[in-house]
Amino acid sequence: MQAFQYNKGKDIDGAVGMGSATGVKFVAGGTTLIDLMKLHVERPTTVVDINSLPLDKIERTADGGLKIGAMVRNSDLAHDATVQQEYPVLSQALLSGASPQLRNMATTGGNLLQRTRCSYFRDTAYPCNKRQPGTGCAAIDGYHRMHAILGTSEHCIATHPSDMAVALMALEATVQIQGAQGQRSVPLDDFYFMPGATPQRENMLTPGELITSVTLPRLASGTRSSYLKRRDRASYEFALASAAVVAQMQGQRMQRLRVVLGGIGTKPWRSREAEQVLEGRDANEQHFRAAAEAALRGARPLQDNAFKVELAKRTLVRTLKMVTQAA
Secondary structure, rough: OOOEEEEEEOHHHHHHHHHOOEEEEEEOOOOOHHHHHHHHOOOOEEEEEEEOOOOOEEEEEEEEEEEOOOOEEHHHHHHOOOHHOOOHHHHHHHHHOOHHHHHHOOEHHHHHHHHOOOOOOOOOOOOOOOOOOOOOOOOOOOOOOOOOOEOOOOEOOOOOOOOOHHHHHOOOEEEEEOOOOEEEEEEHHHEEOOOOOOOOOOOOOOOOOEEEEEEEEEOOOOEEEEEEEOOOOOOOOOOOOEEEEEEEEEEEEEEEEEEEOOOOEOOOEOOOHHHHHOOEEEHHHHHHHHHHHHHHHOOOOOOOOOOOHHHHEEEHHHHHHHHHHHO
């Protein structure tokens, strides 16, 4: 780890001002940034500590939704009574991620911004377009079992690592951002970029901008949700495939569906194709399987991760059953 200057943000405007300078990184829980600094993947000249910013509340919005401060710890969010009762998909996703120790430190904003766990990205001995544009993607011709099969390009096949972001996208979350030019709100569905020819650009944040909160809309009566994660072991492991489903049920008929897949995309992967197959249909195996086929139709697997196609289909079918059969 190279030497760096440490500053403490006393308020949001002050932190944003310090963060606008070249070579500055914000640190909250540090569960990603510090690791990458040790590996020399991230090499900031200045680190701005934002732990004292007043962004650690979970509050009702005026329309009955939920506002989640960027500094809310993952453990606190997962165990919040309102989240567990009204947005169970979010609690389930959080509790399936990392370990209790990491969840106690990791924050909402940090989780959204965590970087890929691609081993080539994290090892500076290998070329990586995400880490150093123009050098190539070692994963394409290397070992890519954990890598993406949707949203990839010839420049990058890294998988987005977050469980929480998959659930938040299914809940149609909006991200509130503050920077030197003021405040803006961005639907999470638009927040992340696919790699294309510029895999180093992962999201809409510009230098110095800070996520301040995430808001969730109020869900309609009869809405159910669930998250399912498939992985190599039961804990402290990233997804091979996951699915978040939010659906409003009228009897056995599915409406206002949101289907988002994780572990298989270069960003949390919302499948409007699956939603269109299911919208207004009865909940049954035939429709579930048709939706899964539609969701994975555009997959571009490589040799080591081809198994993810069928695994993702089965994961989605199982999640749909969990949601539609809930009491």
